[in-house]
Amino acid sequence: MEKHCTESRVKGVSTGTTILAAVFDGGVVIGFYLRSTINKVIQVHDRIFCCIAGSLADAQAITKAAKFHLSFHSVQMESPPRVMAAASVLKDLCYKNREELQAGFITAGWDKKNGPQVYVVALGGMLINQLVTIAGSGSTYIYGYIDAKYKPNMTKEECLQFATNALALAMGRDNVSGGVAHLVVVTEKGVEHVVVPGDKLPKFHDE
Amino acid sequence: MLEETGPEWLSEEVKTGTTIIAIEFDGGVVLGSDSRVSAGASVVNRVMNKLSPLHDKIYCALSGSAADAQTIAEIVNYQLDVHSIEIGEDPQVRSAATLVRNISYKYKEELSAHLIVAGWDRRDGGQVFATLNGLLTRQPFAVGGSGSSYVYGFVDAEYRRGIRKEECQQFVVNTLTLAMNRDGSSGGVAYVVTIDEHGTEEKVVLGNQLPTFFDQ
Numbered sequence: 223m224e225k226h227c228t229e230s231r232v233k234g235v236s237t238g239t240t241i242l243a244a245v246f247d248g249g250v251v252i253g254f255y256l257r258s259t260i261n262k263v264i265q266v267h268d269r270i271f272c273c274i275a276g277s278l279a280d281a282q283a284i285t286k287a288a289k290f291h292l293s294f295h296s297v298q299m300e301s302p303p304r305v306m307a308a309a310s311v312l313k314d315l316c317y318k319n320r321e322e323l324q325a326g327f328i329t330a331g332w333d334k335k336n337g338p339q340v341y342v343v344a345l346g347g348m349l350i351n352q353l354v355t356i357a358g359s360g361s362t363y364i365y366g367y368i369d370a371k372y373k374p375n376m377t378k379e380e381c382l383q384f385a386t387n388a389l390a391l392a393m394g395r396d397n398v399s400g401g402v403a404h405l406v407v408v409t410e411k412g413v414e415h416v417v418v419p420g421d422k423l424p425k426f427h428d429e
Numbered sequence: 430m431l432e433e434t435g436p437e438w439l440s441e442e443v444k445t446g447t448t449i450i451a452i453e454f455d456g457g458v459v460l461g462s463d464s465r466v467s468a469g470a471s472v473v474n475r476v477m478n479k480l481s482p483l484h485d486k487i488y489c490a491l492s493g494s495a496a497d498a499q500t501i502a503e504i505v506n507y508q509l510d511v512h513s514i515e516i517g518e519d520p521q522v523r524s525a526a527t528l529v530r531n532i533s534y535k536y537k538e539e540l541s542a543h544l545i546v547a548g549w550d551r552r553d554g555g556q557v558f559a560t561l562n563g564l565l566t567r568q569p570f571a572v573g574g575s576g577s578s579y580v581y582g583f584v585d586a587e588y589r590r591g592i593r594k595e596e597c598q599q600f601v602v603n604t605l606t607l608a609m610n611r612d613g614s615s616g617g618v619a620y621v622v623t624i625d626e627h628g629t630e631e632k633v634v635l636g637n638q639l640p641t642f643f644d645q
Contacts, residue, residue: 369643387586
């Protein structure tokens with residue numbers, strides 16, 4: 223039987239989770255739920271968030287270094303950093319140390335030059351720009367849903383509904399009973415945090 | 430010194446790492462599968478039909494080890510023929526699924542194949558049975574194979590009870606396409622079999638006729 227490669231094969235502590243980041247018309251939505259209290263979504267600047275995947279120890283070390291680089295960079299440039307800058311800093315650290323590290327990142331945010339963006343830094347240090355991306359152990363179950371249901375230039379409400387549905391479906395299949403979904407919306411105006419408790423999540427055919 | 434190991438397909442086990450799906454609709458069932466057979470990273474057959482008839486109105490969908498799955502299907506085909514002669518009428522879908530389950534369970538250590546059994550009979554209409562690892566359970570729909578993980582979310586979201594035949598066929602094609610796009614071991618064309626009281630219809634949807642999504 224085909225064995226599917228899941229996050230649990232990564233060295234070190236790895237918690238069950240699903241992370242999603244999607245661009246809509248005017249901002250990004252970052253959605254996640256956590257089975258444990260370990261924080262996997264970090265705010266690296268006012269309008270830039272960073273979601274970590276893979277080995278937590280590696281990811282925490284990288285984020286610490288990245289935060290320092292980024293704040294220094296932002297002081298030098300005398301302006302808020304671009305989302306691409308945050309992603310690049312992470313990418314550089316991942317690539318230079320690719321032999322030792324096993325961590326990936328999703329960087330999502332808003333900046334004045336390019337508006338809302340989502341970048342993925344994959345395991346070896348590859349950096350790509352995507353409109354929508356998912357990560358975490360529960361993400362395998364919703365690749366099909368994301369591919370089918372994401373539309374570019376959705377409104378904020380449509381995108382929030384899309385993200386909530388995706389997280390609920392992943393939660394339903396990823397061995398999690400109950401849970402809380404978090405949604406962070408980043409736009410030009412600022413950052414908004416929406417919490418959806420388990421009983422308010424959408425229900426599907428078998429519930 | 431480099432070792433001559435020869436092409437991969439000579440040494441790797443042949444698997445139908447695959448996507449298979451069967452859904453019950455109002456009046457029958459629709460089965461679907463991709464067509465890729467891989468041996469390691471080589472595709473050794475890109476047009477294999479993984480929907481195998483067990484009887485006139487009962488089909489099974491093959492996944493896992495190609496040899497194991499085919500053998501089970503052939504043995505059950507024979508056993509069902511004998512059984513249907515003994516009872517003097519068409520067999521029930523549950524009987525076919527039970528025969529598959531009996532083999533899967535008895536030889537579960539040696540075999541690595543998962544067959545989904547689906548069909549139509551006069552007593553209970555359209556039915557879908559999953560026989561993974563030797564269990565037997567009737568479900569409104571079942572997905573299997575390596576590509577199935579990627580589409581659980583989609584199928585959970587989109588499945589509705591009592592849909593019509595054409596909608597169901599489109600749903601199966603959409604699901605197979607999404608899985609084939611994400612799973613390296615699934616691909617090729619989509620085979621779709623529709624079974625209802627009027628008969629069995631086999632259809633092939635070629636690669637360029639499959640639906641496309643926002644990033645294509």
